[in-house]
Amino acid sequence: MDLQAAEKRTKELHNLLNKYNYEYHVLDNPSVPDAEYDALLKELVDLEETFPALKTSDSPSQRVGGEILDMFQKVQHHSPMLSLGNAFNEADLRDFDRKVRQAIGDSFSYVCELKIDGLAVSLRYVDGLFELGATRGDGTTGEDITANLRTIRSIPLRLNEQVSIEVRGEAFMPKKSFEALNKAKDENGEEPFANPRNAAAGSLRQLDPRIAASRNLDIFLYAIGDPGETGVRSHSQGLDLLDDLGFKTNKERQRCASIEDVLQYVEGWQEKRPHLPYEIDGIVIKVDSLEQQDELGTTAKSPRWAIAYKFPAEEVVTKLLNIELSVGRTGVLTPTALLEPVKVAGTTVKRASLHNEDLIREKDIKIGDSVVVKKAGDIIPEVVNVLVERRTGEEVDFLMPTHCPECESELVRIEGEVALRCINPKCPAQIREGLIHFVSRNAMNIDGLGERVVSQLFQEKLIEDVADLYKLTYEQLISLERMGEKSVANLLNAINASKSNSLERLLFGLGIRHVGSKAAKTIAMEFGNMDKLANATREDLTAINEIGDKMADSIVAFFEQEEAAELIQELKDSGVNMEYTGARPVAAEESDSVFAGKTIVLTGKLEQLSRNEAKEQIELLGGKITGSVSKKTDIVIAGEDAGSKLTKAEQLGIEIWDEEKLLEELKG
Template sequence: MEWNSAEKRVKELQDLLNKYNYEYHVLDKPSVTDAEYDQLLRELIKLEEEYPSLKSADSPSQRVGGAVLDSFEKVQHRTSMLSLGNAFNEEDLRDFDRKVRQAVGEEFSYVCELKIDGLAVSLRYENGLLAQGATRGDGTIGEDITKNLKTIRSIPLKISEPLSIEVRGEAFMPKGSFGALNKVKEEKGEEPFANPRNAAAGSLRQLDPKIAASRNLDIFLYAIADVGDTEIESHSEGLDRLEELGFKTNKERKRCENIEEVIQYVEEWTTRRPDLSYDIDGIVIKVDSLDQQEELGTTAKSPRWAIAYKFPAEEVVTVLRDIELSVGRTGVVTPTAILDPVRVAGTTVQRASLHNEDLIREKDIKIGDHVVIKKAGDIIPEVVNVLEDRRTGEEQEFLMPSHCPECESELVRLEGEVALRCINPKCPAQIREGLIHFVSRNAMNIDGLGEKVISQLFREKLIVDVADLYKLKKEQLLELERMGEKSVDNLLEAIEKSKQNSLEKLLFGLGIRHVGAKAAKTLAQQFNTIDKLAKATKEELTAINEIGDKMADAVVAYFENEEVQELLIELKQVGVNLEYKGPKLVAVDEIDSYFAGKTVVLTGKMEQLGRNEAKEKIEASGGKVTGSVSKKTDLVIAGEDAGSKLTKAQQLEIEVWDEAKLLEELNR
């Protein structure tokens, strides 16, 4: 694939995967299956590996994950909840094993666990009592669902020892509970849940804990977030320790001495999975030794010491009844297959993306065809192929239009692109999609302004551009359908609150081409105000490490646009903040601190500083705090009753400080 084609496909995949991430993780209403999502993600990762310059920090391949609902208070995870890389076949597993052996040698073992299809949660205990339970969220920030988690009887409200500890697990709905729940919903004339995972997620996101209590949820704990000062040296020891403390773990785990045993375990459970009383969608394989985990490290998205094997995709046949077209905020026209509803692995599929005209031609897809839909789990459905032998002669060839279905402007195919694009800047669909993007979670994060409300406001001509959002009046909103006084007050409050967002949120929300969330933050940190950024030259932009030629050209072109300049004036007039509010970007080599660039381990009891406070201060000084001692450790801070970590540090001849020396250095 040529570079231009690869660039186009990468952007297309990123937009699509971000959309499906939002549907799955925020709305709990996935429109596509796990198998197809994974297929698109693998394609994206492969292209980004072939063309590293196309990989952006906000790419779904870097994502840890999804966004946070505003229904609950936000929780900052003390240790990130990383997602896992995926394996889809034996070759992928052997490749993972090869990389592990290259990094740590031949002396290691694995722990294999069933991958529960539920909702990942984190439980924090203070002095032995459950203090807080949170969802995974985007891996860094989750949502506080403590009251709902307390209704799960297998979660101890008090553990067997007065420890302060954070543990991780997977909450799920057993098949029996799922069947009983859907029976009740159907008797009431309500729409049943698509699958147990959605039912579990929906139950734990109920504002009324009584509803969660009635759903009979369960949980398996699978990790201690930070082993801290314990003597635990392996993942399997950590699981045993969880059981000792009174937590429920999955008994079907197995310690494997080599990849052959791992593959045998995978094959066994591929066959046995229907016999379980709960859903699993794969197998998790982890390097057992915590020191070796530390040595292997992580990428921005996933640990290198673990991988998730995903069960093979399921395929079904249905009829493609029609092809609909939608126009995105960048003008790309995307065809979508409308299918006879078909149920696969617990999910009803009625739509599937066809991506672009070339794909339709390549697969010879016609309206009326019997098609194979590929699916595994809950996420992305896609047309795999056509069953030509079932054709009757009545099938109709689909032709992409020459003009935009929204504004009737002529569609163009830009050089190097496979998609047709509407380039009319006044196209209503692009404006509407841009408004939806502006208020989204990673942009201005205006709660209550979802797709339906934005479409309604746009349809009623109350908003034409993003500045109009800040001019809405209460009396205008009260006239709209399904808009009561309380909801209007809440919406206006959320709009007013968004005015105070830091600049990077606005930059991302404006939808500048090639500028994702990470790049928006980098630009905000470097230029501080939107006025300075608007005057930046291409040379000034490309001098920034993360900004390439294409992004720089896009930024310069964006701010040269007269309509954009008028929009910025309007935003100033309505009181939207146009300055960066976060900490300035400082390179590690510019931090004047002993800890800059060093890896530090804390062990033992600190008398004056709590562990979290010490960690925050060291990291603020440019250091990295890890949980176990290895050859990569630069410094160990040993408090009272320091155990095996201190011993190992001494064996490796690593520098050791006491708390007094730490405080002295921090207070310099």
């Protein structure tokens, strides 16, 4: 291929990849499979390597993270990034409304938006090309983090129009990405992030852009730096313009005619926020008209035409009764605070993770302290701080042991890790936790083998590894405490039934480091059986989408162990299935189902199916599930308490089903 032909093909690939990227990361409505995108991206990278002059700053290949930076440069924003004043209750919001009415009268409307808990950034485009991205900094000067922001796939590198514009947004880490990141940190004995906001900020302030690229960040754009230059006359029109240019905005926004509407919006999202796939910490309320915004003006720090309502963070005080230590299946020693039971955000909390020894020292936590407890992200209980002034002198320092509380092996702290770890492969706690993981719901799903029964079997030395589960007899089980004839019969039936599980459940159950349930299914579908996987090379594994170097190395290392080969052979001898028997999605053109080729949104609570079950069944019949309602949506399936997605579907005239209709169509 000569340079002219290569240049033509490169432009075609840019257009295709940008289109597919926008559909996937902004519309949540992909039109091609991941494999198609990956193949086109590889073709582009090969072309750019052959013809270096064709590699441009807006190329889709420039999202993986480039060279490590020496430092962040300071940059000036074209217009100030003002911070907002805060409201903490209804009275504060009514006071804000009163001041607005005093200044501009009664004829105006508000726009309410979710306040994303992330990192405010500014993006600068010149002639439609992404030129610069910066942190908020002090509002006038930020830090140049362009290289890191390029790795966020929902940020367009080229706009739909050749405009020069500076826009503002909130970069954030979705809950799933946050959970996966902290899980990996825990397994590696590293300090976990306290919340998604810190994780997002920490990711974007890395000097190595490849780290940011690995963190699966996202962004919502919420404003134009200087909207006057665009010709729009209202904030809501500005958001529509951002949509047209190819930016990702949050569709849960709402125009409100009165403060009563605002309060209703606030109350609604205070209830619905736990169900969002990202964290919000409040609601932003803005006067919609730009002319009225100018009339209201700003103070030195914040605009008079906008305010941020902050959701109350529920914190309570209780007593720390003791600190318990547990050894996980990777050997990491985790301290847990045992608390005097206390109600937090609607549930009774008795325990809170303390993560590691460093956190206990940093917060100066002693047994007997009065502590402030909250739920991180309204989900995970955590000790915020100690009320030192309430100490009586009877509090006791907590000392981490030097030896494993389960096997007495000396604990080690691996270089670069904050956690203490037991590295004895025969540590009973690690074996027991591995057994509990193996029988768990997402793994082999053996009903009746809960944590108590597994611990009992292990303590009685009836099982030492997972293969022993399939050698248990009626005589062994009937002798155990609280095990009657019916319980034993049910348990043996459940163990026997698990032998026919599809390969991905066994893979996940084996506890191979870094292999989660989703990756296990991807691997099982790709290789088909255990023998092929056991003989796979690192290159074979990394060729699969979603499988990175670390996971590939871990899988290869697992199968290289003689003990692993022996264990798998024992499982084979017991009749445990080693093949992938799960269903494979039907291509839309090969399905005669009503779902074939349709774009479907699930919203609200289903009674007879879980969301995952419904999604899986629809996809197997050739349907495509997306998370947001748009003109391209064919069907919205609405369960109980369906919210804004149902409302939008009604406005757009989209076909709406209830769960009964869904079940009827699934039966065919």
